Amino acid sequence: MSTCNILSIAGSDPSGGAGVQADLKTFSALGGYGMTVITALTAQSTVGVAGVQEVPPEFVSRQLDTLLTDARVDAVKIGMLADTGVIRAVVKALDAHELPHVVLDPVMVAKSGDRLLAAEAVDAVRADLVPRADLITPNLPEAAALLDENERHDLSSMREQAERLMELGAKRVLLKGGHLSGQSSTDLLVGTDGVTETFSAERIATRNTHGTGCTLSSAIAALRPQRRNYSEAVRDAKDYLTEALRHADELDAGRGKGPVHHFHHWWGDGARDA
Ligand SMILES: Nc1ncnc2c1ncn2[C@@H]1O[C@H](COP(=O)(O)OP(=O)(O)OP(=O)(O)O)[C@@H](O)[C@H]1O
Numbered sequence: 336m337s338t339c340n341i342l343s344i345a346g347s348d349p350s351g352g353a354g355v356q357a358d359l360k361t362f363s364a365l366g367g368y369g370m371t372v373i374t375a376l377t378a379q380s381t382v383g384v385a386g387v388q389e390v391p392p393e394f395v396s397r398q399l400d401t402l403l404t405d406a407r408v409d410a411v412k413i414g415m416l417a418d419t420g421v422i423r424a425v426v427k428a429l430d431a432h433e434l435p436h437v438v439l440d441p442v443m444v445a446k447s448g449d450r451l452l453a454a455e456a457v458d459a460v461r462a463d464l465v466p467r468a469d470l471i472t473p474n475l476p477e478a479a480a481l482l483d484e485n486e487r488h489d490l491s492s493m494r495e496q497a498e499r500l501m502e503l504g505a506k507r508v509l510l511k512g513g514h515l516s517g518q519s520s521t522d523l524l525v526g527t528d529g530v531t532e533t534f535s536a537e538r539i540a541t542r543n544t545h546g547t548g549c550t551l552s553s554a555i556a557a558l559r560p561q562r563r564n565y566s567e568a569v570r571d572a573k574d575y576l577t578e579a580l581r582h583a584d585e586l587d588a589g590r591g592k593g594p595v596h597h598f599h600h601w602w603g604d605g606a607r608d609a
């Protein structure tokens with residue numbers, strides 16, 4: 336297979352730790368060719384978000400249609416969408432162009448606590464995007480918001496919430512346990528067959544966790560066309576993220592929650608099992 340083209344539809348993070356910047360670094364590290372449609376600019380550092388400037392929805396559509404009438408896209412990662420207008424533009428493009436392997440990271444709030452999605456846009460994510468994605472990757476607060484329930488912090492409640500997210504029309508759910516406490520960081524994958532798989536990794540002791548969610552979802556999108564199924568793509572994406580977290584403290588990108596380190600990874604076709 337030629338190099339896979341992976342598209343990120345997401346916001347910009349000038350600090351380079353999250354958003355399209357994290358996505359492009361991840362795609363490159365995992366052997367993909369990265370493309371981006373930018374939905375919003377943020378003024379952001381490792382300390383927090385000072386402002387958000389949405390791209391007008393018509394211009395999000397213009398970017399998508401221009402790109403998608405030319406390029407072959409092998410997988411898509413959707414991140415920050417900012418508001419309902421942008422969501423509508425993305426939905427229109429998903430309906431007009433048949434895109435394989437759509438991974439939706441339902442980004443709502445940054446690690447710093449700043450909102451990246453208007454509160455009233457959660458309904459549109461739930462109704463219009465969740466059923467169109469092949470995989471959704473909520474963290475615990477995002478799962479609670481999508482379900483309109485309280486946030487839960489134990490594995491058996493996570494399992495139940497993942498099942499209820501499937502009832503919203505999701506094809507697969509990866510419920511991320513980064514916000515749990517304990518020695519390991521555990522995520523749950525539920526598929527159409529109703530089987531739940533557990534992916535657990537050592538919890539790395541670092542404050543530098545800016546962009547972990549962006550990195551994981553884009554790693555899954557980059558690896559999915561190179562793997563047999565989502566289970567394998569999630570396994571290898573999580574290994575990639577854990578290594579990037581392990582080396583995060585080598586960077587010096589600001590005073591707050593710093594980025595993970597996308598250094599020299601190459602896991603192209605079958606490389607992991609070779
Ligand atoms: N300290 C850590 N050590 C190891 N893995 C972690 C750690 N923190 C988060 N993870 C993993 O990172 C991934 C992202 O999880 P998390 O719940 O932090 O996402 P998120 O809140 O969406 O991130 P973001 O802040 O980028 O939006 C998950 O696979 C989670 O298990």
Ligand SMILES: Cc1ncc(CO)c(N)n1
Pocket residue numbers: 345346347348353354355377379414415442444445446451545546547548549
């Ligand atoms: C642009 C952007 N997308 C996503 C996140 C989530 O971490 C962020 N902080 N910034």
